Amino acid sequence: MRIILIGYGVVAQSLTKILTVRKEEILERYGMHPRIVAIIDRGGSAVNTKGLDLERVQNVKNKYGTVAAIAEYGKYGTSAIDIIDNIDAEVVIEATPTNLETGEPGMSHLEAAIKTGKNVVTVNKGPLALALPALTEMALYNGVQLRFGGTVGGGTPILDFGRKCLLFDRLISIEGILNGSTNYMLTEMEKHGLSFEEALRKAQEKGYAEANPSLDVDGLDAAAKLTIMANWLTDKKVTLKDISIKGIRDIKNEDLKEASSRGFAIKLIGRIDKKLEVAPTELKTDDPLCIGGILNAVKFHSEFAGEEIIIGKGAGGLETASAILRDLLDIRERMSGR
Numbered sequence: 001m002r003i004i005l006i007g008y009g010v011v012a013q014s015l016t017k018i019l020t021v022r023k024e025e026i027l028e029r030y031g032m033h034p035r036i037v038a039i040i041d042r043g044g045s046a047v048n049t050k051g052l053d054l055e056r057v058q059n060v061k062n063k064y065g066t067v068a069a070i071a072e073y074g075k076y077g078t079s080a081i082d083i084i085d086n087i088d089a090e091v092v093i094e095a096t097p098t099n100l101e102t103g104e105p106g107m108s109h110l111e112a113a114i115k116t117g118k119n120v121v122t123v124n125k126g127p128l129a130l131a132l133p134a135l136t137e138m139a140l141y142n143g144v145q146l147r148f149g150g151t152v153g154g155g156t157p158i159l160d161f162g163r164k165c166l167l168f169d170r171l172i173s174i175e176g177i178l179n180g181s182t183n184y185m186l187t188e189m190e191k192h193g194l195s196f197e198e199a200l201r202k203a204q205e206k207g208y209a210e211a212n213p214s215l216d217v218d219g220l221d222a223a224a225k226l227t228i229m230a231n232w233l234t235d236k237k238v239t240l241k242d243i244s245i246k247g248i249r250d251i252k253n254e255d256l257k258e259a260s261s262r263g264f265a266i267k268l269i270g271r272i273d274k275k276l277e278v279a280p281t282e283l284k285t286d287d288p289l290c291i292g293g294i295l296n297a298v299k300f301h302s303e304f305a306g307e308e309i310i311i312g313k314g315a316g317g318l319e320t321a322s323a324i325l326r327d328l329l330d331i332r333e334r335m336s337g338r
Helices: 010-021 023-030 054-064 080-086 106-115 125-142 158-165 180-192 196-205 220-234 253-261 317-335
Strands: 002-006 035-040 044-047 074-076 091-094 119-122 171-177 264-272 276-284 295-302 306-313
Touching: 002 010, 002 080, 010 023, 010 035, 010 054, 010 317, 023 317, 035 080, 044 080, 080 106, 091 106, 091 317, 106 119, 106 125, 119 125, 119 317, 125 220, 158 171, 158 220, 158 295, 158 306, 171 220, 180 196, 180 253, 180 264, 180 295, 220 264, 220 276, 253 264
Parallel strands: 002 035, 002 091, 091 119
Antiparallel strands: 035 044, 044 074, 171 264, 171 295, 264 276, 295 306
């Protein structure tokens, strides 16, 4: 399996580390031999149609800040679209940062890959939140697979659980904590009496929230994930604009204390029911969904299985890279007709 990797940040580097360390195990256990033939980062690209030496790529990236610095295989200022159009590969992995305003540059990368007959694995929520129905239709028309298991829950298989484990069941509703940063902040505010600003600063210091935290605290990240879940798990043809969104900026310590006095905690909850919404919501403290810290949790309510909850880390390089590997294996099995 030849792979083009677009974006070489924490998640993509974690993926190449796993492929380096577990290469023989992946081949022996799953019969899969992934070869990354091109990597593109902000500085340029590295291309070797026989497969790049991933350990060498990592060393060069660490030393020079770009894979373009690799002698004989590197090139500065390369366009990702040119690589997609001109390099033969079975799969494109899109791992550039999320942009929920335009979906770019990820949107163009996905469209180019699909139109050139390449299967796609993405961990970029932007294009999916804005245009998943259209991208799904495009992939179907071009006879390729579009996989995005790492976009919701990181390494926690939320999408796989809902799609595969509840097969032949009917989902009635889904609700959950879909953003670990805001969950951490609300936990710190409730347990330690921190103000919103103090909790945000602590989350940023620990690397849980970005310097520009709007995606998290304004509920946009959770809404993007809810959009993906609604399309993939309930066949709703929706985009981000169809979600009612309210973040946690207006939550005060007094609100948390008052809720706690009644045996409740306030959490940022995404819900798929009669309507799609993300909003601060009171949960009973003994509700299994009412978890603290940076964890994500999703409750599925289905016709036959009833209520089931899946809990895990919603982000992290290695965790999300493991989801990419699951998607690659799924693509390989479908390509081989299994």
